[in-house]
Amino acid sequence: AEYDLLVLNGLVVTHDNTVELDIAVKDGKIAKLSPRGVLNGGMAKKVIDAEGGMMMPGGVDAHVHLDEPALFGKGETADNYETGTRSAIAGGTTTLITFAPQRKTEPSLLAALAATHARAKGNCYSDYSFHLICSNAGPKAISEFAALRKAGVSSLKIYMTYEALQLKDSEILDVLFEARKQKIVTMIHAENGAIIDWTIKKLEEKKLFAPKYHVTSHPPVAEIEATYRAISLSGFIDVPILIVHVSSPAAAKHISDAQRKGLPVYAETCPQYLFLTRKDLDKPGFEGAKCVCSPPPREGEQDHEGIWRGLEDGTFTVLSSDHCPFLYDNTEIGKKSVISSEYPNGHFKYIPNGCPGVETRLSLTLSANRLQLQKFVEVTSTNAAKLYGLYPRKGALISGESDADLTIWYPEGMKEFELTNSMLHHNVDYTPYEGRTMKQWPRYTVLRGEVVWARDEGGLIGKKGYGEFLKRDVSSLAGCRSEEWDVENF
Ligand code: URP
Numbered sequence: 004a005e006y007d008l009l010v011l012n013g014l015v016v017t018h019d020n021t022v023e024l025d026i027a028v029k030d031g032k033i034a035k036l037s038p039r040g041v042l043n044g045g046m047a048k049k050v051i052d053a054e055g056g057m058m059m060p061g062g063v064d065a066h067v068h069l070d071e072p073a074l075f076g077k078g079e080t081a082d083n084y085e086t087g088t089r090s091a092i093a094g095g096t097t098t099l100i101t102f103a104p105q106r107k108t109e110p111s112l113l114a115a116l117a118a119t120h121a122r123a124k125g126n127c128y129s130d131y132s133f134h135l136i137c138s139n140a141g142p143k144a145i146s147e148f149a150a151l152r153k154a155g156v157s158s159l160k161i162y163m164t165y166e167a168l169q170l171k172d173s174e175i176l177d178v179l180f181e182a183r184k185q186k187i188v189t190m191i192h193a194e195n196g197a198i199i200d201w202t203i204k205k206l207e208e209k210k211l212f213a214p215k216y217h218v219t220s221h222p223p224v225a226e227i228e229a230t231y232r233a234i235s236l237s238g239f240i241d242v243p244i245l246i247v248h249v250s251s252p253a254a255a256k257h258i259s260d261a262q263r264k265g266l267p268v269y270a271e272t273c274p275q276y277l278f279l280t281r282k283d284l285d286k287p288g289f290e291g292a293k294c295v296c297s298p299p300p301r302e303g304e305q306d307h308e309g310i311w312r313g314l315e316d317g318t319f320t321v322l323s324s325d326h327c328p329f330l331y332d333n334t335e336i337g338k339k340s341v342i343s344s345e346y347p348n349g350h351f352k353y354i355p356n357g358c359p360g361v362e363t364r365l366s367l368t369l370s371a372n373r374l375q376l377q378k379f380v381e382v383t384s385t386n387a388a389k390l391y392g393l394y395p396r397k398g399a400l401i402s403g404e405s406d407a408d409l410t411i412w413y414p415e416g417m418k419e420f421e422l423t424n425s426m427l428h429h430n431v432d433y434t435p436y437e438g439r440t441m442k443q444w445p446r447y448t449v450l451r452g453e454v455v456w457a458r459d460e461g462g463l464i465g466k467k468g469y470g471e472f473l474k475r476d477v478s479s480l481a482g483c484r485s486e487e488w489d490v491e492n493f
Pocket residue numbers: 068192248295296297298325327356357358
């Protein structure tokens with residue numbers, strides 16, 4: 004046969020177009036996009052009839068924590084590369100960019116990269132790539148940025164909070180300065196660690212330990228101040244940054260102000276900031292622990308509205324999951340230290356920060372029926388590929404250029420259902436979205452021409468080890484604004 008796969012009769016939705024076309028796949032690539040009637044079933048080994056369906060570029064989730072050791076001293080992530088990437092494809096996401104974490108006691112980033120490669124290799128259902136978490140920004144790490152680029156890593160994440168990870172402002176400047184030279188995008192976790200630690204102390208003095216106090220201990224000002232500081236530091240160096248997991252509309256305002264001035268400031272938000280509030284942490288007993296993440300879910304509808312608007316107006320470049328999986332029922336490392344006679348419902352500060360969500364990201368967002376479809380594709384796939392140097396191999400359906408990664412939806416024939424954790428493919432014992440009404444779920448996920456998820460025909464049919472490591476190039480979004488940077492000019 005001329006082609007390996009044809010997807011016929013559907014509506015193709017990309018970030019810049021919505022059009023009825025048939026798709027032909029050959030050797031894992033998009034070979035042709037063709038008007039109706041040109042391609043026919045006899046021309047391929049396999050045919051999907053997508054009548055009534057929508058074909059989108061496969062989801063790209065650029066913020067996922069898998070198989071990270073106990074970096075925060077609070078237990079290891081529950082998903083490894085096998086279970087995390089399996090969960091991804093079942094939810095329509097074909098590419099993950101996960102983290103390769105460097106410990107503070109480890110001067111080398113390349114060592115952290117090698118260790119993470121070893122954890123991922125041969126275990127992945129989806130394609131994958133790594134951001135380096137730089138928690139030791141000493142001379143050794145800085146000297147390795149060029150080698151990281153050669154190894155296909157064009158982004159780093161740094162933290163302004165968490166004792167085990169936090170960098171001083173001077174270290175942030177060191178990172179940004181070298182990132183500028185090497186054309187690396189720096190992702191910044193923007194929360195003021197001192198404000199958080201101080202507030203935790205105040206809550207402890209009053210013996211307030213319940214999970215809900217996690218929200219109180221991470222006030223909006225911690226996020227707002229750090230966001231503005233991150234923008235200021237990156238503006239000084241003139242280098243692109245991405246502020247990760249933004250939850251506060253007031254922080255988003257600093258970001259959009261910077262963008263209006265033309266600064267290369269990009270931002271990310273996550274489903275938890277669209278669908279959860281502090282009430283989700285205020286549940287009897289330890290239940291609230293399921294929604295502990297940082298920054299925390301905010302007050303309510305007004306905050307959600309602000310974040311949706313930021314997605315619509317382009318303040319947010321990407322919508323990632325920040326899948327950071329911990330077992331609720333982990334008595335070994337989790338609950339044992341979290342719960343004591345002094346705090347029988349747990350102590351918020353010992354609850355590992357993070358929620359699972361790699362599998363639910365696309366369906367939850369699409370089910371909310373809030374974003375225009377092209378905007379949905381842009382923030383859940385295309386922009387992540389552009390920002391992190393994967394475009395147009397990923398995030399697009401361009402013949403001859405893009406991998407044949409597709410998420411295929413059938414919104415019309417879809418019956419609403421209630422989400423339960425038992426449907427999901429991660430290794431976590433809960434979902435923060437238990438019981439939600441879902442209106443959408445991908446019927447097919449296609450990765451490089453192979454059907455890896457078929458909701459009604461076997462479910463997960465991809466193979467462990469099919470996922471490939473993706474070497475990334477420089478960002479294709481706007482970078483620094485001037486060629487030269489000289490300290491004498493200030
Ligand atoms: O609560 C969160 N977000 N945990 C994951 C770690 C991080 O900072 O992204």
